[in-house]
Amino acid sequence: MGKYNGHILVCGGTGCMSQKAEGIISALEGKLAENGYDQEIQVVKTGCFGFCGAGPILKILPDNTVYVKVNEDDADTIVNEHIIKGRRIERLLYKGEDGKPQDDKNMNFYKKQYRIALRNCGLIDPENIEEYIGFDGYQALGKVLSEMTPEEVCKLVQDSGLRGRGGGGFPTGLKWEFTRREVNEQKYILCNADEGDPGAFMDRSILEGDPHSVIEAMAIGGYAIGADTGIVYIRAEYPLAITRLEIALKQAREIGLLGNDIMGTGFNFDIKVKLGAGAFVCGEETALINSVEGKRGEPNKKPPFPSVEGLWKKPSCVNNVETYANIPVIINKGPEWFASIGTEKSKGTKVFALAGKINNVGLCEVPMGITLREIIYDIGGGMFDGKEFKAVQTGGPSGGVITKADLDTPIDYDSLKAIGSMMGSGGMIVMDEDNCMVSIAKFYLEFTQDESCGKCTPCRVGTKRMYEILERITNGQGRPEDIDNLIQLGNMIKDTALCGLGQTAPNPVLSTLHFFREEYEEHIHQGFCRTGECTALAKYSILADKCIGCTLCARKCPVNCISGKVKEVHVIDQQACIKCGACLTACKFDAVIKG
Ligand SMILES: Cc1cc2nc3c(=O)[nH]c(=O)nc-3n(C[C@H](O)[C@H](O)[C@H](O)COP(=O)(O)O)c2cc1C
Ligand code: SF4
Numbered sequence: 001m002g003k004y005n006g007h008i009l010v011c012g013g014t015g016c017m018s019q020k021a022e023g024i025i026s027a028l029e030g031k032l033a034e035n036g037y038d039q040e041i042q043v044v045k046t047g048c049f050g051f052c053g054a055g056p057i058l059k060i061l062p063d064n065t066v067y068v069k070v071n072e073d074d075a076d077t078i079v080n081e082h083i084i085k086g087r088r089i090e091r092l093l094y095k096g097e098d099g100k101p102q103d104d105k106n107m108n109f110y111k112k113q114y115r116i117a118l119r120n121c122g123l124i125d126p127e128n129i130e131e132y133i134g135f136d137g138y139q140a141l142g143k144v145l146s147e148m149t150p151e152e153v154c155k156l157v158q159d160s161g162l163r164g165r166g167g168g169g170f171p172t173g174l175k176w177e178f179t180r181r182e183v184n185e186q187k188y189i190l191c192n193a194d195e196g197d198p199g200a201f202m203d204r205s206i207l208e209g210d211p212h213s214v215i216e217a218m219a220i221g222g223y224a225i226g227a228d229t230g231i232v233y234i235r236a237e238y239p240l241a242i243t244r245l246e247i248a249l250k251q252a253r254e255i256g257l258l259g260n261d262i263m264g265t266g267f268n269f270d271i272k273v274k275l276g277a278g279a280f281v282c283g284e285e286t287a288l289i290n291s292v293e294g295k296r297g298e299p300n301k302k303p304p305f306p307s308v309e310g311l312w313k314k315p316s317c318v319n320n321v322e323t324y325a326n327i328p329v330i331i332n333k334g335p336e337w338f339a340s341i342g343t344e345k346s347k348g349t350k351v352f353a354l355a356g357k358i359n360n361v362g363l364c365e366v367p368m369g370i371t372l373r374e375i376i377y378d379i380g381g382g383m384f385d386g387k388e389f390k391a392v393q394t395g396g397p398s399g400g401v402i403t404k405a406d407l408d409t410p411i412d413y414d415s416l417k418a419i420g421s422m423m424g425s426g427g428m429i430v431m432d433e434d435n436c437m438v439s440i441a442k443f444y445l446e447f448t449q450d451e452s453c454g455k456c457t458p459c460r461v462g463t464k465r466m467y468e469i470l471e472r473i474t475n476g477q478g479r480p481e482d483i484d485n486l487i488q489l490g491n492m493i494k495d496t497a498l499c500g501l502g503q504t505a506p507n508p509v510l511s512t513l514h515f516f517r518e519e520y521e522e523h524i525h526q527g528f529c530r531t532g533e534c535t536a537l538a539k540y541s542i543l544a545d546k547c548i549g550c551t552l553c554a555r556k557c558p559v560n561c562i563s564g565k566v567k568e569v570h571v572i573d574q575q576a577c578i579k580c581g582a583c584l585t586a587c588k589f590d591a592v593i594k595g
């Protein structure tokens, strides 16, 4: 970055790329060249900025101006106005709730974030190893190989308090130490980039935006446990992340940061990439190992744990992408620094993917101990469309809902468990008053039931039976005994399923039943869905004080079940209504309601 006076950082993450960020980059480069500024200002295609909902997004340095919802046609104005005349373009600036433009230093979205794992995402060109090196890249590997024993590395990571970010929260340094202690001429270090949680894209963004941080960490881990081979298991649906990872691996090999005798220290290490077919269960470490070996992606019983008997029956260490992305910084800044961030038992930060009914959809990295309220209202910009917050699902299909009562709970592994959910890998789906909790539970159970590998009966058959009950309830055919059966089945599956998928699959049902039992009861006993989301239970009615008798709804109704004369209040025949919703769409006076 050195020789340029300024930079235009354009997000090259999957979200912005799908909105033609590549075209914006070419247009900017063209306009800069046309005006003779191409030697002064560099356009850099970076990884995700996190603020995906406002993409395509770019940032101009050194003045930190953030432009949002940019398109190709804006390139001319950006170069002519901002670069040449030094004038900010008002209409492209991000504006806060007060309507005032904000740069990235005072944007609420970033103010409470602490970016360690995402430190280089949105800052460097992930396809250029020199930029990674320019931001302290491979310094930690150099330090480890030249100054530390493997035992010291394991100890340092243990002292930092880093816990696995893939969901389980197991202490990383301890896992490394267990694998290190195994005596074997061949060991493996694996990176779990399967990321099967629907709605989560933390790991994809790290690999797209900063692949070298994972490569460097895997080399450090390889040295610590005594492995000369690393494997990144990544789902094939992540083409951009795979491409950038492959480029990064090639560059690291070219300058001797992978391969034989790394940095002249005698340490040999290289990394292979293995593509997964996108099965959720293959994120479970033993299923992942089976899949790498070319077997069916089914979990094995543990013990033996992979650290004792893993890939090809050799001691292996599996860690998550985000876990790895923290490692180089921990080595460079020291374990005490890392341990000073977060809570007593959960150190450092966590990346969350914010989705659902929230204003700022995207990725954020926050210190452990922050509250959900801060994430949703300060970083997430509050509820979309001013709607009422109802619940947030953390932990994806394995987690549970957290309600208003717990919005001020400081987030860490243990506190989320205590309130009936879990940290999981970082998916966070925010729900409002229009979300039916029975439908939410059904959505997650349909997912896990579909993804069950079928190896053990409680999960294969139990989740199917639970799903059938939920389907019945949402179709208006719920039975009085359904709630008790769901609880009993759910607990049985949790206790007897073979792997984490089955052991956690009932959680969304059990947790929504715990917090929103009355919604289940309404569906079953009153044939009523308060949100109208369950179409079969939806009830359309006409508000007498709003209906002006325009007749439009009656003319649109496919079964002619709306009666009323011109300029008189109309009425729906509930028995004949097929709940198609045409009247709701047709009425221009908000007289038709669904509920
Ligand atoms: C059904 C299931 C899916 C999982 N999916 C992932 C995943 O996509 N990524 C991940 O890192 N860990 C996933 N895990 C957790 C892994 O088994 C393992 O604990 C983790 O990769 C270890 O890395 P960590 O200690 O760095 O978190 C999954 C576990 C289960 C039971
Ligand atoms: S719990 Fe489900 S996913 Fe896990 S082994 Fe059993 S059937 Fe397969």
Ligand code: SF4
Pocket (backbone or CB within 6 Å): 542, 546, 547, 548, 549, 550, 551, 552, 553, 554, 570, 586, 587, 588, 589, 590, 591, 592
């Ligand atoms: S469209 Fe609306 S206002 Fe017109 S008759 Fe129907 S309910 Fe009344």
Ligand code: SF4
Pocket (backbone or CB within 6 Å): 540, 556, 557, 558, 559, 560, 561, 562, 572, 576, 577, 578, 579, 580, 581, 582, 583, 584
């Ligand atoms: S929901 Fe469809 S069927 Fe029912 S009253 Fe409205 S238009 Fe008619």
Ligand code: FES
Pocket (backbone or CB within 6 Å): 011, 012, 013, 014, 015, 016, 017, 047, 048, 049, 050, 051, 052, 053, 055, 056, 057, 362
């Ligand atoms: S993909 Fe561009 S900000 Fe996330």
